[in-house]
Amino acid sequence: MSLPLHERIRREIEADILAGTLPPGARLPTELELMARHGCARMTVSKALSALATAGLVDRRKRAGSFVARPKVHSMVLDIPDLAVEVERRGQRYRYELLHRTVRAADPASPVEAALAGTGELLRIEGVHHADDRPLAVEDRLISLAAVPEIRAVDFGLISPGAWLLGHVPWTEAELRVAAVAAEGEAAARLDRPAGTACLAVERRTWRGADGITWVRQLLSGSDFDLVASFGPTRAG
Amino acid sequence: MSLPLHERIRREIEADILAGTLPPGARLPTELELMARHGCARMTVSKALSALATAGLVDRRKRAGSFVARPKVHSMVLDIPDLAVEVERRGQRYRYELLHRTVRAADPASPVEAALAGTGELLRIEGVHHADDRPLAVEDRLISLAAVPEIRAVDFGLISPGAWLLGHVPWTEAELRVAAVAAEGEAAARLDRPAGTACLAVERRTWRGADGITWVRQLLSGSDFDLVASFGPTRAG
DNA sequence: ATCGCCATAATGTATAGACATTAGTTCAGG
DNA sequence: CCTGAACTAATGTCTATACATTATGGCGAT
Numbered sequence: 001m002s003l004p005l006h007e008r009i010r011r012e013i014e015a016d017i018l019a020g021t022l023p024p025g026a027r028l029p030t031e032l033e034l035m036a037r038h039g040c041a042r043m044t045v046s047k048a049l050s051a052l053a054t055a056g057l058v059d060r061r062k063r064a065g066s067f068v069a070r071p072k073v074h075s076m077v078l079d080i081p082d083l084a085v086e087v088e089r090r091g092q093r094y095r096y097e098l099l100h101r102t103v104r105a106a107d108p109a110s111p112v113e114a115a116l117a118g119t120g121e122l123l124r125i126e127g128v129h130h131a132d133d134r135p136l137a138v139e140d141r142l143i144s145l146a147a148v149p150e151i152r153a154v155d156f157g158l159i160s161p162g163a164w165l166l167g168h169v170p171w172t173e174a175e176l177r178v179a180a181v182a183a184e185g186e187a188a189a190r191l192d193r194p195a196g197t198a199c200l201a202v203e204r205r206t207w208r209g210a211d212g213i214t215w216v217r218q219l220l221s222g223s224d225f226d227l228v229a230s231f232g233p234t235r236a237g
Numbered sequence: 238m239s240l241p242l243h244e245r246i247r248r249e250i251e252a253d254i255l256a257g258t259l260p261p262g263a264r265l266p267t268e269l270e271l272m273a274r275h276g277c278a279r280m281t282v283s284k285a286l287s288a289l290a291t292a293g294l295v296d297r298r299k300r301a302g303s304f305v306a307r308p309k310v311h312s313m314v315l316d317i318p319d320l321a322v323e324v325e326r327r328g329q330r331y332r333y334e335l336l337h338r339t340v341r342a343a344d345p346a347s348p349v350e351a352a353l354a355g356t357g358e359l360l361r362i363e364g365v366h367h368a369d370d371r372p373l374a375v376e377d378r379l380i381s382l383a384a385v386p387e388i389r390a391v392d393f394g395l396i397s398p399g400a401w402l403l404g405h406v407p408w409t410e411a412e413l414r415v416a417a418v419a420a421e422g423e424a425a426a427r428l429d430r431p432a433g434t435a436c437l438a439v440e441r442r443t444w445r446g447a448d449g450i451t452w453v454r455q456l457l458s459g460s461d462f463d464l465v466a467s468f469g470p471t472r473a474g
Numbered sequence: 475a476t477c478g479c480c481a482t483a484a485t486g487t488a489t490a491g492a493c494a495t496t497a498g499t500t501c502a503g504g
Numbered sequence: 505c506c507t508g509a510a511c512t513a514a515t516g517t518c519t520a521t522a523c524a525t526t527a528t529g530g531c532g533a534t
Contacts (some may be wrong), residue, residue, distance in 0.1 A: 004517060030484065040521045046485080054291070062485045063527040178464040180417040180435040180457070198417040198435035220417070227415040267514065278489045283515080299515045300497040440503060 017057055017068050017170070018209045024070045024170060028058065057170075069170075081139060083129045084163050092131040096160035100126040103145070103152075111177055116205070116212035117144040123151060124160050128190055135191045135221060140191035144216045147208065162216070169213055171206040178227060179203050183219065193223045198222060242277055246285035250260075254294055254305050255409060261307045265295065309361040320366045320374060321400050330366040333397035337363040340382070353442070353449040354381040360388060362398050365427055372428045372458060379452045384445065408443040408450055415439050415464060420456065428458045435459060454472070 003011075016022040029037070034045040049066055052058045060066045085093040102124045106117040113122060123143040129136045141161050143151055147169075154164055181201045188195045200220040206213045240248075251257040266274070271282040289295045297303045324331040339361045343350040350359060356471055360380040366373045378398050380388055384406075391401055418438045425432045437457040443450045 006517080021505065032484085041521095043520090044518065047487090047517095051291075060485065061527070063483055063529095065484060178415055178437070180437040180459065182435040196433060196435075198419040198433075199436075200415070200417040222417065227413075243487080267482075269514085278491095280490090281488060284487090286515090297515065299495065300499095300513055302514065 005038065006044050006047040006051075009034065009038060009045055009139060010051050011151055013048065013052060018172060022068050024068050024168075026068045028066050028068065030065055069165075072214045087129075087131040087136070090131070093133075095130040095133065096156065096163075097128045097130060098125070098156045099128065100124070101156065106144075112205075112215055113142065116215050119147060120144060120146040125156060127156065127160065127197060129160065137218050137220045138187055138190045139218045139219075144212050144214070147213045161214075165214060169208065171208055171213055173207040174204060175206075176202065176204045181219070183221075187219050191219065193222060200227065202227070213218060242275065243281050243288070246271065246275060246277075246282055247288050250285065250289060251294060251402075252446075255384050259305050261305050262438055263305045264301075265305065312367050321397060324366075324368040324373070327368070330370075332367040332370065333393065333400075334365045334367060335362070335393045336365065337361070338393065343381075349442075349452055350379065351427040353379055353452050354383060357381060357383040362393060364393065364397065366397065374455050374457045375424055375427045376453060376455045378454075381449050381451070384448045384450045398451075402451060406445065406450055410444040411441060412443075413439065413441045418456070424456050428456065430459060437464065439464070 013022070013028060022028060031042050031045050031049065034048075035042050038045065049058065049060060053060050053066075057069055058066050059069050084094040084096070103121060104124065106113040106119055106122045108114050108119055116122070116237070121144075123145055125141045125143070126139065127141075128138050139162075143161065145152065146183075148165070150168070151161075151164070152162075165216075179201045180198055182195070183191055183197045183199045184195050185191055188197065189201075191199070193198070193199075199222055202216075202218045202220060204214075204216045204218075248345070250259070250265060250317070268279050268282050268286065271285075272279050275282065286297060288293065290297050290303075294306055295303050296306050318327065321331040321333070341359060343354040343356055343359045345351050353359070356409060358381075360382055361382070362378045363376065364378075365375050376397075376399075379397065384387065387405070388398075388401070391398075393401075399436055416438045417435055419432070420428055420430055420434045420436045421432050424436075425434065428434070428436070430436075436459055437455075439453075439455045439457060441451075441453045441455075
């Protein structure tokens with residue numbers, strides 16, 4: 001291990017954040033404490049913390065200290081993080097309708113499930129997102145219970161799984177796949193649209209470090225939604 | 238301007254890169270030269286250069302110096318950079334068919350055109366992307382001639398505008414909008430698909446610094462294409 | 475109670491130096 | 505001509521210190 005010291009410190013803190021030892025909002029040690037713990041100069045720990053800050057993992061506030069960043073509203077990432085937020089920003093009332101909820105073991109024969117949870121347990125959730133009681137999207141979701149055990153106790157009559165995860169589980173990597181499909185059969189019925197309506201099919205997987213967290217497939221009703229993404233140099237600001 | 242010194246240095250260099258004064262591959266001044274020029278300590282210029290390095294704008298090599306990074310294949314961004322690359326990766330033959338090409342002044346009444354080129358001249362290009370002579374996507378594109386004057390001379394019978402731009406003009410900011418639409422009329426005919434086929438409508442704008450470069454709207458044929466995006470922490474390394 | 479002021483604890487910036495590491499360059503010896 | 509060893513110029517890391525900045529928590533006066 002001949003990694004630079006500031007890098008080792010950075011990783012140590014990052015690991016604690018990703019493992020959940022340091023939950024979102026937690027205050028992390030001051031630079032003084034860290035420099036005492038590692039027996040190094042302040043600039044060294046400062047460098048580690050600055051790197052975490054520009055990576056968006058922590059927020060630093062003068063006088064107050066450094067805090068684990070709340071799972072960001074996916075700052076510059078694709079903009080459909082949370083349908084609830086989007087709907088309410090339009091001034092509509094949001095509602096999540098839970099259709100099914102099951103716990104079962106991951107099927108090793110399914111690549112998606114195996115990649116997500118190995119042979120561990122999965123929570124499968126199906127539901128519909130509504131805006132002003134009009135269906136907007138149907139959602140089929142798998143969550144690895146090994147990665148997010150607390151989710152067993154959550155009541156998804158009150159909050160959608162996406163919103164809950166966004167607020168409670170920071171992710172570090174995500175993959176998103178978007179395609180256009182024609183809504184058919186049951187899905188079309190649930191969206192209250194004629195069969196053949198062009199819809200966006202969004203499939204997303206998220207990880208925290210090496211552990212899979214969730215897999216979602218959403219079918220977004222017709223022309224009700226755009227996906228928007230902006231990219232730019234990571235502005236430290 | 239009470240910006241920190243390292244930030245001012247950073248911006249100065251960044252501006253030179255974006256303006257093209259420092260072209261890709263150019264070597265930039267050594268830390269010693271920069272600290273002499275700004276009358277500051279080495280750590281200060283080092284901080285500026287490190288920030289540029291983690292932002293991917295420059296590469297730093299010991300003994301050799303710091304160099305402007307070559308226009309990266311904007312790695313972690315949405316993956317439809319170049320349809321030609323994608324098509325050939327599937328082992329199909331790619332062809333771009335040019336339909337129209339006109340030069341005209343931007344219409345100040347059109348928000349898109351005004352934002353792109355103010356009142357300057359625009360190059361408008363319409364064309365179709367083919368894979369093995371099957372139409373894949375129709376494309377409607379506007380390019381600001383003020384931002385990219387060299388493009389007047391390019392023959393788009395040989396290369397698609399997207400591929401040419403990707404290889405010649407580094408962009409710094411992009412916005413992308415994706416929706417599902419049903420192909421109708423002329424567009425459906427050009428894609429050789431029945432009317433009503435679900436297609437992906439992708440609209441993209443790119444900037445270099447504050448200057449608009451191009452606006453594109455592509456209609457991607459049915460289920461032929463997925464858009465894939467991966468996101469993760471900006472790993473320095 | 476509420477408002478405003480102030481001390482203070484934390485981060486932010488910067489300096490001047492030291493030594494480590496790496497990779498071009500040069501030059502000697504085959 | 506080629507190879508490898510030594511040199512050296514550049515970045516990479518780290519220390520110790522100083523002062524700047526700022527939000528917060530407490531205290532005092534309204």
